[in-house]
Amino acid sequence: MIRLPLVLLFSAFLFSTGIYGVLARRNAVMVLMAIELLLNAVNVNLVAFAAELQDVTGEVFALFVIAVAAAEVGIGLAIVILLFRNRASINVDEVDLLKW
Amino acid sequence: MVGLLGAEAAPAAASSAGWFVDHAWLIALLPFLSAALILFFGKRTPGGGPVYGIAAIGAGFVMALGVVWHFVQGGGPYEKYVEWFRIGSLHMQLGFYVDGLTAVMLIVVTFVSLMVQVYSLGYMHGDVRYTWFFVVLSIFTGAMLDVVLAGNLFQLLVGWEVMGVCSYLLIGHWYEDPANSGAAIKAFLTTRVGDVPFMFGIFALIFATGMTTSNIQVIGQTVAGGHVSLLLVTTAALLLFGGTIGKSAQFPLYVWLPDAMAGPTPVSALIHAATMVAAGIYLVARTFQVFVSADPIALHVVAIIGAITLLLAAFLALVQDDIKKVLAYSTISQLAYMVAALGVGPDGYPAAMFHLFTHAFFKALLFLGAGSVIHAVHSNNMSEMGGLRKDMKVTFWTFAIGSAALAGVPPFSGFFSKDELILAAKDSHTYWLAVVLLVGAILTAFYTTRMILLTFFGEYRGHAHAHESPRVMTVPLILLAGATCVVGLLGFAPLGAPFLDWVYFGGEPIPAVFSPLVAILSIVAVTIGIWTGYVVYRRWRTPDPITKIGPAYDLLEHKYYLDDLYWNGIVKPIRDPIAAGVYWTDQHVIDGVVNGTATLAYAFSAVVAWFDRSVIDGAVNGAGRAMELFGRGLRTLQTGKVQWYAVGLFAGVILLTVFIIRP
Numbered sequence: 001m002i003r004l005p006l007v008l009l010f011s012a013f014l015f016s017t018g019i020y021g022v023l024a025r026r027n028a029v030m031v032l033m034a035i036e037l038l039l040n041a042v043n044v045n046l047v048a049f050a051a052e053l054q055d056v057t058g059e060v061f062a063l064f065v066i067a068v069a070a071a072e073v074g075i076g077l078a079i080v081i082l083l084f085r086n087r088a089s090i091n092v093d094e095v096d097l098l099k100w
Numbered sequence: 101m102v103g104l105l106g107a108e109a110a111p112a113a114a115s116s117a118g119w120f121v122d123h124a125w126l127i128a129l130l131p132f133l134s135a136a137l138i139l140f141f142g143k144r145t146p147g148g149g150p151v152y153g154i155a156a157i158g159a160g161f162v163m164a165l166g167v168v169w170h171f172v173q174g175g176g177p178y179e180k181y182v183e184w185f186r187i188g189s190l191h192m193q194l195g196f197y198v199d200g201l202t203a204v205m206l207i208v209v210t211f212v213s214l215m216v217q218v219y220s221l222g223y224m225h226g227d228v229r230y231t232w233f234f235v236v237l238s239i240f241t242g243a244m245l246d247v248v249l250a251g252n253l254f255q256l257l258v259g260w261e262v263m264g265v266c267s268y269l270l271i272g273h274w275y276e277d278p279a280n281s282g283a284a285i286k287a288f289l290t291t292r293v294g295d296v297p298f299m300f301g302i303f304a305l306i307f308a309t310g311m312t313t314s315n316i317q318v319i320g321q322t323v324a325g326g327h328v329s330l331l332l333v334t335t336a337a338l339l340l341f342g343g344t345i346g347k348s349a350q351f352p353l354y355v356w357l358p359d360a361m362a363g364p365t366p367v368s369a370l371i372h373a374a375t376m377v378a379a380g381i382y383l384v385a386r387t388f389q390v391f392v393s394a395d396p397i398a399l400h401v402v403a404i405i406g407a408i409t410l411l412l413a414a415f416l417a418l419v420q421d422d423i424k425k426v427l428a429y430s431t432i433s434q435l436a437y438m439v440a441a442l443g444v445g446p447d448g449y450p451a452a453m454f455h456l457f458t459h460a461f462f463k464a465l466l467f468l469g470a471g472s473v474i475h476a477v478h479s480n481n482m483s484e485m486g487g488l489r490k491d492m493k494v495t496f497w498t499f500a501i502g503s504a505a506l507a508g509v510p511p512f513s514g515f516f517s518k519d520e521l522i523l524a525a526k527d528s529h530t531y532w533l534a535v536v537l538l539v540g541a542i543l544t545a546f547y548t549t550r551m552i553l554l555t556f557f558g559e560y561r562g563h564a565h566a567h568e569s570p571r572v573m574t575v576p577l578i579l580l581a582g583a584t585c586v587v588g589l590l591g592f593a594p595l596g597a598p599f600l601d602w603v604y605f606g607g608e609p610i611p612a613v614f615s616p617l618v619a620i621l622s623i624v625a626v627t628i629g630i631w632t633g634y635v636v637y638r639r640w641r642t643p644d645p646i647t648k649i650g651p652a653y654d655l656l657e658h659k660y661y662l663d664d665l666y667w668n669g670i671v672k673p674i675r676d677p678i679a680a681g682v683y684w685t686d687q688h689v690i691d692g693v694v695n696g697t698a699t700l701a702y703a704f705s706a707v708v709a710w711f712d713r714s715v716i717d718g719a720v721n722g723a724g725r726a727m728e729l730f731g732r733g734l735r736t737l738q739t740g741k742v743q744w745y746a747v748g749l750f751a752g753v754i755l756l757t758v759f760i761i762r763p
Contacts, residue, residue, distance in 0.1 A: 019750060023743050031743075096740030 007048040015041035028083065028090040032076045039069045120166025121178050125196050127163050127206060128249050128259075130156040131213075131242030135235050142231040149231045150221055153238040157214045160245070164206035171200045171602045179251055179317065189311050197251030197317065200602030201385060201453060205248040208460040209375050211583070213241040215576035216370040219468050222573035223366050223475060233273060237370070240266035244375045248382065252314040253302045256383070260298075260347070263376050264291055270371060271363040283362035290356035294346015298383075301339030305390065308332055320389035330395055337391045337398040340383065341405075348380025348435045351409040355663055357432055358416075361424040361480075365471030368424060373431045373463040381438045381456050388442070388449060388605055403443025407536045409436035412660065414543035418550070419646050419656045422480045423470045426551050427463070430506060433540060434459050440537065441521045444528040449605040451520035454591045457599065458513035461587055462505035465580035469499035472569040472577065473555060477562045482554040484562035486640060491566040494574040496556050498581040503552050505584045507545040508626045513588030515622065520591060523618045538625045545629025550646075553637040561640065 014037055021034025043062040050058030084090050134156035142149025170178075181195020196202075217237060224233055243266060246259030265288075272284030305319050306312075308328045313319075323333050344350065349357035360372045371377070384391065384402065391398050410433050417429035438455050441448035472495040477485055489496040505512035508519075518541060525534035560566065568574070590599040597612030604610060636645050647653050658664065 023747055023750070092742060095742070098742075099738045099740030 004048060004052050007044065011041045011044040011048065014044065026091050026093050028080045028092050028095075029077075031092060032073060032080070035076070036069060036073065039065055039072075118166070118170050118175075120163050121170045121175070121198055122180070124163070124167055124178075124198050124202075124206070124249060125180075127160040127167075127210065128196075128242055128245035130160050131238045131245065135238035135242065138231060138235045138238060142235065148234070150217060150234040153234050153241075154214065154217050156238065157210055157217060157241060160241075161207075161210035161214050164203070164210045167198060168203045168207055168602075170198075171203050172598070174601075181251055181315075184255075190306065191313050192254055193252050193313070193315060194255060195251050196249040198249070200604070201382075202248055204453070204457055204599070204603055205378075205382060206245065208378075208457060209241065209244050209248060212374040212460055212464045212580075213237075213244075213370055215464065215580055216366045216374075216468070219369075219471070219573050219576040220364075220366040222570045223471055224364060227364075229273065233270075233364070236266050236269045236273075237367075240270070240371060240376070244379065247379050250316075252316060253305060253319070253387070254314045256316075256386070257299065257302060260343070260379060260383075261295070263371075263379060264288060264295070264347075267291075267360070267371050267376055270367040271360045273364055273367065274362075277362075280362040283356075283359040287356040287360045290353050291346040294342050294344070294353055294380075296342070297339040298343025298346070301336050301341075301343065304332060304336035304339060305387075308336065316386055319387070323390050323393040326393075328393075333390060334394040334398050337387075337394040338401060340387055340390065341398070341402055344380035344384050344439065345405065346380070347383070348377050348439065349409075349432045350380070350405050350436060350439055351412055352662065354409060354413060354432045355659070355666065358425050358428040358659075361422070361428050365424065365467060365474060368428070369464045369467030369471065372428065373467050374460040377431060377435055378456055378460060381435060381442070381452065384439070384442050385449065385453055385456075385605075388446075391442070392446060392605075399443050399445055401443075403440050403530065403533055406436045406438070406440025406443050407533055409433070410440060410536060410540045411543075414540050414547070416656055416659060417547040418543065419644075419653060421483055421644070423473065423482050423485070423551060423555060424467070424480055426482075426547060427466055427470055430466075430544065430547065431463055433544065434463065434506070437518070437521055437537065437540065440533055441524055444525055444530050444533060446605045447528040447610070448521070448524040450600050450603055450610060451517070451524040453603045454520050454599055455517035457603075458505065458517040458584075458587050458591075461580055462502045462512070462514055462584045465498060465502035465577065465584055466506060468573070468577055468580065469495050469502060472573055473499075475569055475573070476564070476566045478564045479562055482551065483642075483644075485555045485560070486558040486562075487556070487560040488566055489556040492556075492568050494568060494577060498574075498577040499556070500552060501581045501584055503548045505588070507548040507630065508541055508622060509545075509630075510619075510623065511585075511588065513584050513586075515626075516588035516591045519615075519618055519622050522622060523613065523615050526615070526618060527613075538621060541622060541625040542629040542632075545626045546633045549630045549633025550637050553633065554640070558640040 018034045018037030018041060021037060022031055025031050025034060043065050046058040046062040046065070050056060050062075080090050083095060087094065131153065134152040137152040138145075138149035142152070145151065177197065177199035179195070179197045181193040184192040184194035186192060217234065220233065220237070224230055227233060240263060243259040243262035247256050247263065250256035250259060268284045268288040271287050272281045275281040275284070302314065305323075306314050309319055309322050322328060346353045357372055357377065361368055363372070391402065413429045413432035413436060417426050417433065420426045420429060434455070438452040438459075441452035441455065473485065473488060473492065474480055476488070476492060476495075479485070501512060505514035508515045510516075518537070522534050522537045522541075525531070525537055589595055591597050591612075593612035593614035600612045601609045655661070
């Protein structure tokens, strides 16, 4: 049995890596992947606590998150494709139309 | 409420005096009421409103007859008053005093005023200020009646001044012409010169009574009692006479009366011939005890002023072309007769009053007749008249009667009164005055003849189509002519001279005397005057033969240069520096104040404007600008770069986390 703190540390590392990816990557696909890291860091936490507390709710919740993440990636990739069609680039820096 | 003093002064006064005497104050009040009625309802009344005035004065005339009846029956004087107000020991009364003189004056004023108002219906027909004319006429009549009835000098002064104002208003009735308003101002200011001494005379007399009353009877008793210093009484008498000189147009203040002819002719008849100018004479008569008790010098001054005025004005009447000016100078001259007669003392008193009485009728008649002529030929100048006796029969005959009375032709009223005057001068041994009066009679007869011949005889020289005046104008003429024929007999000694029983000075009436010598002298004088006049003016000649008397004519033409003297000697030296000073004050002080205020206001507004622009607008604009700057700063946050938003998001989460899990 792996000790909980180690799992939480792993999860935190995974989450931090995800945040770094979201904030620092310019490639939209890489950003989407970093978001997956964030979600999975959360899933790791949910599963770890479910195992620790002998409560299945966390595992169920993790399944939900995986399902939502799949949908989210579907929409995100669709946006990226449309972005590429319009601007021949998927660099998020260049997509700054949403300003005054 | 009969005052205590009144009961003492007139023991005969009782309610048995009769209703008319008891209510004599109504006679003066009615015209004032009618004036108010005309003023407020006149324009809404059919006919413009004179009906009120005529009704009031008609009622007044009836009451005046009732008052006279009291004296015809031998009644005594009657006094009644209420206390008006008091200043310290001085009791001011409001009331009336009626004796024979008052009663006679009431008849004169109400009758002449009635005639004039009826006549004015025709004469003023279609005038711009028709209703207003009758308002002032009514106020004037009321004021004159107040003067006549007043039992104390203060009340008399009030009426006296109101008359002055009305005279001013009526002379300037057609004020659109500057000459008329100039004449009005001249009349007002000139009479005012006399009013000032008059007022001081009243003060002197009130002082003489020990500051207790201005009641004329009490003053009379006080000064007659001999406890007042002769100097004070003499001064008071001379000061009072100053009022007479102004109001009754005596030398040297007579200059306003001829100019006053600028007013409508009925006004000339009422004010400047029959009544207002008589107020000055009436004043002397009313306060005659003061003159009698004063040093003889006072009465001498009165007589001398009268004599000088008499001759000066009679000479001036000789050269006038304007028919109204002839009548104006004859008025001055006839008033001077009365003044001169009063100057001889108690002997002349009834004669002067009798002449005042007769003169009022025939002079009103003459003025109204002249008005009728002017109405017909649209000119005042006799050189544009002539031959009018054919077209204007009624006017001619009534005018002739008036002229005969003025000239002193028997048996018209002027003859009797002039006889009385000459007789009074002779009886008091003032022979020089008798001579002056006779010379005056010659001159009067001469200029009257000239006036009649130039106006009604010969060929018509004017251009208008002469026609007889309407009935409303001729009927007053006929009534006045009738009165002129009759009233003289009231003073005719062989018929008992009832007038002298009504109007007398002192305790007892002076018995009437008929002097054939004086009558013959008078008739001779009149005959000389008329004959000379007839010879000279039998035919119309240009230029007027009177112009051939050389330098004397120049002197008369320029009115003895008296007007020029006043103008250059008094009016200009006073007016010009005052005008210059006032102009300077206006330019510098008044304008300075106005401009200074404006400048201050301007400066203040500049400050306010600056405050508004800088502070208020600054605050508003500053708020806007601050918002803009803030917004500009905020705008830079919104980069459109999603990752920056995400940075904010996570930073917020971290901050919240730190905040929440803070120990």
